[in-house]
Amino acid sequence: MGADSRAEHAGRGRSTRAVVLAACGGLLVTGCATMPDSGDVQAVKGAGTGDSQVRVYAVAPRENADPDEIVDGFLEAMTSDDPGFATARKYLTKKAAQGWRPEQSITVLTTAPDREQADRNADPDNQGRAFPLSGRKIATVDARHGYQPNSPAEYLQSIHVVQQPLANGKGKEWRIDSLPPGLILGEADFLRNYRSVNKYYFASGEDWVVADPVYIRQRQDPVTRMDPVTQTVKALLEGPTNWLKPAVDSQFPSGTELKAGVTTLTTDDQSTLRVPLNAKADRAGGEACRRMAAQLLFTLGDLTSVRVEQVELLGSGGQSLCRLGKGQAVEFAAVRDTDREEHPYFVDEHGKLMMLLVGGKEANAPVEVPGPFGKGTVPLRSVAVDRGETRAAGVGQTGRELIVSSITTEQDPLPPVLTSRAARPDDRLSAPSWDGRGDLWVADRDPAAPQLWMVPDGTGHPVKVRTPWLGDGARIESLRVSADGVRIALVVTRGERTTLQIGRIQRQTTDEEQIVSVLDLQPAAPRMESVKAVSWAGPSRLVVVGREAGGVQQIRYLQTDGSTSTTSVLPGLNGVTSVAAPHEETVPVVADSDDDGIVRLAPGTNWQPVAKKGFSPVYPG
Incomplete structure (x- = not known):
């Protein structure tokens, strides 16, 4: 069903009750032929997987429709933009239509749900018919628009239909009286109707913002009738997703909504x-209002559909609360010096830290950095460069010691800030990572005492990070911390699987100590059987x-919520062991x-060669 499999299902002899149109001035997708003025509605395959230009228009149930048509028509109508899902509700009994809440959740399957033949044994009283629905579930979207992925798992539900009297009392018609909650969409129909948008909230107690990805409708929302811009503002005002909420703050006063x-x-x-708000925002002013803006x-x-250079917040009476332009908002970015060119670095075959100049069409020869890392007096196994590109943290060739050094001035090697006691080099320290605060992170993979560490400012006393999930044989292979310091990407091996997990970083300072925890790990690449490397890319x-x-090894972009699109795969490259991506998309990826x-x-x-030999490529972070 839906744009992703409409033709396939029609080929099984099942009735198709929706019309699919593309952006061809009201013409049909296939060849953009004109709409026929007679004959039955025919199945038309979408223009491409998740093509947002494809439109599905729901068709109401025909008179005397049989139960199969009712179920198929309803599943098709769920994929449409029909205002209020009014046509979809026509397939339901009055009671079921009143209780159905399509806005509360979305179940995403790999393909459109497969409707089986009615199971007569499922209704022993013979008052109706139950139609099993099956598929492979890959995610759910909750009422706050948060995407929650899972490894593909069997989906089994059912839709039950009964006969109800016609409005004129002359006969009966089949209608659905029981159905799964929310919307049920194949992935292609989901990506056609919804798009990922980042909401932004402030890191708790800090003055920089954190991205919180959610999904909104590509076009007008059928339930709220809001356009995408208004949907996005509404989603922001509703507050952060449940997963991110413990680590961020919204500056909007509780209860702030768009004006009715x-x-x-x-x-x-x-x-x-200009954004008109309700009375809850009337007292907001000064710095708080600037942060809201x-x-x-x-x-x-x-949002690519609108260019916003300035925001003005309006109170309930239309009065101006504050204005803020994009140039002023930069002070709240996690990465603030976006005009400064980012440089990638790598370790050469001799263990020296080298900087790459890759801004032009052709990459220049690598440049040796100043200090002990560039001179080779401290041969490296892995490295991380801080976001200001003034210091680097290197793990020595034995994997035992973590050392921090300047890469802008000459200096002698400094004592290690952290040492591993593991017997084997591969069980010692992982590659390090800097967050936007200037704190340094590294994992000790010692099987006898696995531990995640945070070194304040890269030189302070190491803090043991609380990781209640790091047990039962779990091992951190590598890690990368976000610029905002609120999220951490972890490549974790447990048993035979190596997966990518996103953890939420929470900090608490008491009179005696700083408490840092990584909690609520969420899968970020649930469909990947094995993950080799990861890098932040924005x-x-x-x-x-x-x-x-x-499958074969691939390199692809993923959202931190685990969602993806069919256009996110990078060109193939054999034998990739590590990858580094810049914060800005205009700079090359290095591997x-x-x-x-x-x-x-x-x-x-x-892909273009830069150096014949080398390893551990990194961008600042």
Whole structure:
């Protein structure tokens, strides 16, 4: 059912009750032929997986429709943009239509749900018919628009239909009286109707924002009738997703909503967006209001459908509360010096730290950095460069010692800030990572005492990070901390599987100590059977090297919530052991390949060699 499998299901002899149109001025997708004025509605396959230009228009049940048509028609109608899902509700009994809440949740399957023939034994009283639905469930979307992935698992539900009297009392008609909650969509229909947007909230107690990805409708929301801009603002005002909530704060006063009746928000000729709020926001002013406006500016900056240069917040009486422009909002970014060129680094075959200049069409020869890491007096096994590109943290060749050194001035090697006691080099320290606060993170993989460490400012007394999940044979292979310091990407081996997990970082300072925890690990690549490497690639995106079950190694972009799209796979590259992505998309991705050495991938090109030998490529972070 839906755009992803409509033709396939019609081929099984099942009635198709929806019309699929593309953006061809009201013409049909296949060849953009004109709409026929007679004959039956025919199945039309969508223009492509998740193509947002494909439109599905729901068709009401025909007179005397049999139970199979009722179920098929309803499943099709769920994939449409029908206002209020009014047509979909026509397939339901009055009671079921009143109780159905399509906005409360979305169940995402790999393909559209497969409707089996009615199971007569499921209704022993013979009052109706039960139709089993099956598929492979890959995610759910909750009422706060949060995407929650899972490894593909069997989905089994059912839809029950009964006969009810016609309105005129002359006969009966089949209608659905029991159904699963929310919407049930195949992945292609989900991506056609919904898009990922980052909401932004402030890291708890800090002055920089954190991305919180959610999904909103591509077009007008059938339930709220809001356009995408208004949906996005509404989602921001509703607060952070349940997973991120313990680590962030919203500056909007509790209960702040859009002014009643607002369904459309548009910019003026100065690209200013005026956002009318309810009375809860009336007292907001000064710095608090500026921070509210900053949250809106960062959030709306992710929408390609609108250009917002300035936000003005309006109170319940239409009065101006405050204004903020994009240039002013930069002070609240997790990465603030976005105009400064990011440089990738790697360790050469002699263990020296080298910097790459990759801004042009051709990469220049690697440059040796100042200090002991560049001179080779401290040969390296892995490295991380801080976000200001003034210091680096290196793990020595034996994997035992973590050392921090300047990479802008000459200095003698400093004593290690952390040492592992593990017997084997591979069981010692992982590659380190810097967060945006300037704190340094590393995992000790000692089987006798596995531990995640945080070193304040890279030179302070190491803090044992509380990791209640790090037990029962779990091992951290590698890690990368986000620039905002609120999330950490972890490659974790447990048993035979190596998976990518996203953990939430929570901090608490008492009179005696700083308490740091990584909690509530969530799968970020549930469909990958094995993950080799990961890098942050912006506020809520990752570049992941891994392999799906039965597949070959691939490099692809993933959202931190585990969602993806069919266009996220990077060009193939053999034997990739590590990858590094920049914060800005205009700078090349860099990787380490067993076959090709250090290579780079500039936007719109293929992989290009940079250095024949080397390893541990990193961007600052």
